[in-house]
Amino acid sequence: MSDHLVVCTHCGGVNRLPEQRPAQDGKCGKCGSKLFEGHPADVGGELFDKQVARSSVPVLVDVWAPWCGPCRAMAPAYEQAARELEPAVRLIKLNSDANQQIAARLGIQGIPTMILFERGRERARTSGAMPAQQIVRWVRQHLPA
Template sequence: MPESLHIVCPNCQAVNRIPAARLGEGPRCGKCHQFLFTGTPVELDAAGFDKHVSRSDIPLLVDFWAPWCGPCKMMAPQFAQAARQLEPRVRLAKVDTEAEQSLGARFGIRSIPTLALFAHGRELARQPGAMGANDILRWVRQQLPL
């Protein structure tokens, strides 16, 4: 693991350099002074998504969902529970495919919910369908050396 990591703030989108050894110590953003990790998924628009994917040194797990989707609503608390367990090693985010149709089209999202895992600017894995928190954790751990 590198000595320091770039972490994008979920609040103001500023890029912060954090010593890797201090990642679990509740680091705050140098710009807005909010916590960089809150144990909850961050809602991303297209610009925020691009910044988190391209500038953050930790993996990004994205839930592509829509407000009208019943399985998406059922999975939301499970995804939030997974966020509490995976942060700060993985950032969890939600992308509303109704509001951000360009992202859904860009990644060829055909069914929702769909989880997509990104690291170092590229997609590593994808899993369609609603999942429980334990299944999400197991799937992420199969994809990443955590």
């Protein structure tokens, strides 16, 4: 088995975690922050790209905006899904207003949109607010066992 690469949501440091070590206990070797905190980090720019490109852990991104009612309504469900899915999946949020170039590059046409990335490639995409258990089911059906 191989090690996992996990990108810190605080400083962007890339951390190598042995597969046999519990990832939820991992700390960033660069800044000392916990690697998995049980809630989605709001990221943008370079940190978004690094999460998707460098992490060997699948990354689920919620593309949202502060003015979007369904986005705000889904936020607690996304938070709950993070507690259930981490550390097997990294959950992050991308504010489409603050990161318009990334949203355009991703082809976002409506929000909220969730995109599941695995090893730098888009694996699945869905739009519309979902309850926590539906988010968890959707992610699990798109990842290999």
